[in-house]
Every structure is written in C-alpha cells, then in structure tokens.
Amino acid sequence: DFDLCDLMLFAGSNAAWAHPVLFRRMEAAKAANPDLKIIAVDPRKTDTTAFADLHLPIQPGSDVVLYSAMLHVLLWEGLTDSTFIADHTTGFEAVRDAVRSITPAFAAQICGVPEADIITAARWFGKAKAPLSLWCQGLNQSSHGTANGAALIHLHLATGKIGQPGMGPFSLTGQPNAMGGREVGAMANLLSAHRDLSNPEDRAEMARFWDVPVIPANPGLTATELFDAVGEGRIKALWIACTNPAHSLPDQTKVQAALASCDFVVVQEAFADTETVAFADLLLPARTWGEKEGSVTNSERRISHLSAAVAAPGEALPDWEIASRFGLALASALGRAVEGERLFPYSRPADIFLEHVASTRGRDMDISGLSYDVLDFHGPQQWPMPVGMERGQTRLYQDRHFAFSDGRARFYGGAYPLAALTAERTDARFPLALNTGRLRDQWHGMSRTGRSTRLMAHADRPVLSMNPGDLARRSLVAGSLIKVSSRKSSAIWEVCSDDTVALGQVYIPMHWGGNSLASAGVNALLPIAIDPVSRQPELKHAAVKVEAIEEPAYRVVLFRAASEISDERGSEEQVLIWRQRLSQVLKQLPDAPDWQALTLAGHDAPMVALELAWLIKPAAADAMLNELLAAVDLRPDDGQIYDDRRRGIYKQTEFATVKDKNCEGKSCLVGLLLAGEALAASWLKQAMIQQQAAESFQRWVFAPLANAPQGSVSSDRTVCSCMNVGEQAIKAEIASGADLLSLQTKLRCGTACGSCVPQLKKMLQAK
16 A cells, blocks of 8 residues: 555654664655655654655644644545545544534644644645555554544545555554454453453353353453552452563553562563563563464554474473463362363464464454465465455455444544643643654664664663753753653653754653663653553653753763674673673662663674763772672773772773774773763773774773874764664765665665665765
8 A cells, every 4th residue: 555545644653763664665655656745743853754745743642633623624625525424434423513613723723833734734635545644652652542543544534535545544553463462352351353341242252152151241450450450459469471561651660669569470571681570479481473383463464374483492482382381270270170171272373373263253354264274375364364265355444344333434522632632731840741752773671672782773872862952941961961850750861962852842762661771761750641442551741841960979881892702692692691790780789870871882892881870979889890890700901990099080991802804803992991980981982882993092091081082983873783884984985976775785774674774865965
C-alpha cells in the first residue's frame, strides 16, 4: 500500500527512527511518485517531519482536536462520502454533531498550529484518492488514546477511504508480535481469536474448546492495576515474563515499592541484569527469539514461522515450555495430574500453533488453513486464511463488511475529551511539557540493544533535550546538570541544547533506566493516568520544571576500553562484564551519587563509560575509587597517576599497544579515571573511541582542559552505527561532489538498517 497511496499521514510516529526498514520503502514510494503528499503530526521536529510536505507540530495531547477539526473541514467542504456512511457505518450523526463546533480556528488555538495548515491537511486528505494514515505509540500512549485512534479512523470512515488498495488506517505496532499477542488473547480482557472475556458466549465457546467447566467472567488486572494490587497486599505472588516493569511502567516509585513488598516474585527473563531481575526471588532463564521456534504476526497481519537460529545457552527454555512444565507440576501438586496432561499435552511449538489455529475457525481472523508446513512451503501469510484458501487475504474490508455482527463500522461517540488534553497540564509551578520517545538505534529498556557498543554510537549518554531559547531564558548551560521535577518525582539530568524540541517543552528518551542512571528514568516522572477504554497508561507526557543546581562538589569519570582484545565479540563481552561489576559496586555505595551515567561507547574498540556526580562529596571517596578501579581491572603499571590529596583530585591512566587499522602497534589510551576534576573527559573519550595514538596527546592527559590541544585529537561523530562511518569521512566525500548513492557505494553508510539515511540527506542538503 505504500506504493499505491497518494497521501501518508504520520500520527505520533517517528517512523524514520522507530521503523527504519519500513521507512526506506516509504522514501522509495515518494521518490517514485513526487506527487505523493506527506503529513507528519508530531510536537517535535524529527527525521520523519523533515520528510514531510506538511509538519503539524501540535501541542502534546491535542491529537483528537486536530483530527476532529479536519473532519469538520471535510464535512463543511463536502469531501465526505454520504453513501458509504449510510450503507456501511453507524453512529455518524453523534460524531457529526460533536465536531460541528470544533472549527479549524478553535483547533488552532488548542493545537498550537496555524488554522490554514489544519485546513490544508484536511483538504489533502479529502481530495486524496488513496490516503494512508500511520500511527504509533505517540497516539496510543495517552489517557485518551482510544479517542485519538478513533478520531483518526473517523477520517477514513467519513470519506469511505478504507479497505481498498493504498488506503486506510495502519497501526505501526510498537514491538514485534504485538499483534500476535492480541490474537492469542494475551491481554487481561481477551480470549483467543479476538474473543471478549466480558462476552458470555465467547467464554462458553472457549470453555467448550478447552473442555473446562467454566472460564472466569471477571477480567484479569491490567499492568497498572496489577501493581496497585501488589502494593496493597491483595496479590502475594507475581510472575513476570517478557517484560521489565521496574523500568517500563509509569510512577516507578510506586511500582518498585510494590515489587519490593511482594512475598514471592518470579521473573522469566533472557537477561540477568534488567531492572526487574533485581526484585526476583526466583529467576527462570528464558530463550531469546533467535534461540526458539514459534510464530509471529507483523503489522500487516502477516504470520511467519520462525526456527531457532542458534542453540540456547545453559538451561534456558522457551517461554511455552516453562509455562507448560509449570502447569504439569502444579496439576500434580494439586492431585490432578491426569487433567494436567490433558490441558498441557504439548511436546513442540507446532502443537500449540495447531490448537490456536483451531480456536480461530469461523472468527474474523480465521486461519484454519494454516500450519507450520503451509507457512514453510508458501511463506508468511496474512490472516484471515480459512481452509480452502491458497493465500491469506491481502486487505480487510474490501467487501465493506466490518467485524461487527451487523457488518457495519462504528463511529466512536466518545472521541471528544476536550477538557483535558494531557493528564497533567502545565502551570506556573510546572511550566514545561515533558515528551518521551525513542532514540534512533535503541529499543525499549535496552536489555538487548544496550549490550551493543555500536548501537550506542549515535547517542551514548542520557540527556534531557531543551530548546536553546528555553535554556537561555533560564540561564542554563548545555552540558550542565539540572534538576527536573514533576508532581511525582525529581531527578538530576544532563541538559543539552536541541532546536528540534519546541519552546515550552523538553524531551527525554524512554530507554535509559535504573541500570544506567541514579534514578529510575523518565517513567519515574510520569503520572499514572489510564485510558478508560484501553487501560493504556499515558507514557508520553508529564508537566515538569527544571532548575539549575550548584556545580557538583565531586565528579568521577571512568572509561575502560577492551582494545587489547582483538576479537570484537570478545571485546564487547569484556566491557559487559566490567559494566556489571561497576553496577554492583554502585548499588552498594553508602553515599549514592546524585547523578550517574553508566553506558557503553566505541565501535572497533568497545568501552564502558561511567560518569558520577555528588552535590556533597562522599565521605568514603578513596575507598570507592579503589573499588571502581578494581571492577574494571584498571592497573597503574602501564600508565600514569596524578594524586593531589590536598585538592581531592586523583587521576589514573592505562596505555596499551593495540592492533587496529588506525593505530597498529602504537600505544593507545585504554583506561582513564578522573576524580575531583574532569574537564578533559569529553575529548579523552573521543581519543579512546577513535584509538588515536597516545603520543599526540599523552602529555596533556592530566591537564584541566575542556578542549583537546590543537591538532592532538580529532573530533568525529558517528553517523552510521552499522558501518561505523563518521561525520568527517562523510563530509569529505560530500565536499568532493558525492551524492547519496556514491556515499552508500564508497563508505557503505546507510546500506544496512538505513536509519541514518535521513541524516545523510540533511548533510547533503547543507553542503
């Protein structure tokens, strides 16, 4: 459909970063059809908004007002399809009446965008032959996310532009197999094949299918409700699988207190160092996706059969087998072993898939024609694919029949919560709107991507981004530490200047958590505000204030590179060991740091990087330094020491002869500790990342210099993380007349995941 549409509307999605592979296809569609219109709705300037013909930088939470005003324009200018509405929908009159007063002029005041741009967006949508709307978590993760989604879908229903080639609403799901989880009923209020737990007929049908007496009528608890119950003592045992709530949920203070108070916590996890594992009484080792067999469903309903790529380590088991073994053991303990064998008869993933397939027969997602053999022979298939079909159905609703008993689509009358755009409104005490979102090369809580040093190259330290105007207005300096406070919590962050963030707003990436920071991350600042329909928490917004703080009384910087290990995988394993050791030391400190950044860096020379700051110097500073040095095996034998006890300054280096394309057989800096004074940390880190020969800067290594002596250390910023291509090399090629294709051919940048391609294009445009 990307190739067939003539308009793309991005809603709450920075697809250029969050879905880079799909975004390459979108760019190709635009190149093939220059008349393809692109609208991007996002409070920030992003690589996706740079791709757009029209950027609507709305105020946080005002999505529903924008789309309602666009519907107002469609109705006013006769761009709706009255025949489609009459024949194939219900509930239109209530929605029409609700948007009558939501004029573009009214919406402009609420959304903070020009009235003319709202009208333009509506006209483009209404006149498009095949408009495609694409949304992600920026739309969903709201206290009225259901209304947001409905208001966007209303544009398609009102114009009848749905279900045909190139058109319709398309959810860019936020994680792999998010759709598959819903298909099997893996939500608190669902049963298999889109059955509703509150529906007596659905419950009875699944009870017969599973041959059990009854299925409970009450739904389970959603994630935020679950931790309320744990904190109140109503839940005594908690089993957590495939998620990291000690990082991912809002109001982290409350969540972590609940975990700490729970009598028995089981964590089923593939990585032993996630924030939630720290609360586990029992840790069950699980396999990652590449170590197990199963099926997944992607955003376009396409089911794939995946086989294990590598053998699993140790005693790690696939999730289904952990659950199945537990079910059998529980049945035996209850004296119901025979029933357990009947309910858990699985010996392989294919057995479970066939049971799931049978449960879908006659449903909207009927896949009774599928099996692993069919998927292996014909390739991935879209649902529905009932018995008798050779291929899955490409598009839903082409026959204008929708997934309700009467076959009609529903206009949603609850789509207009205009009283509160975000759960927390800014005011004189908390004047800034906090937004959260993704980094280009990271994923969720970084339990996996955070283990790769090359994925840290684009953004290797946690920062709060603020518009330069807001920085100046508050007399704040980029690179300094500030205190950010919400109505829930406060923490110290490093602030950076970023003109992609609008005035009156700040931005913190979602990925950094307690393993990297002295706080639980951005989610500790967020309120618990829940969508009444979907029960989705508002994970994108909070009202905050920022304050300058005094210069920290004591700073420590520790960098340790594994350059002496020639194998890159071995180098990364070594720095991960060092990081884990440092994490353990930090958790046991009697005087916890007020600010902390424990991250990875480097590419060919992976390194661990630790930066700490105390507003009051810790009493046992010397003992702490010894523990940190021991954790990363930083030895003074092959380096230098600077020790000024009177001023509380201690510095230590380690040099090693490394074999590398940039520094073969030469001495390089591989370890650095700066305590009490750390002005040179930034440029010395660059010297380590680039494995520059130490002879050019060694005499300055202990000098209190914020910038490298001229000509001693070159500054280069990684643009392409996959191929380790820096800014300087790209600029040199551009100066010689290179275009995008020649950059990709010669330097290979932008040829893997492609997420750096928008940045390459910006650099080409700026030449």
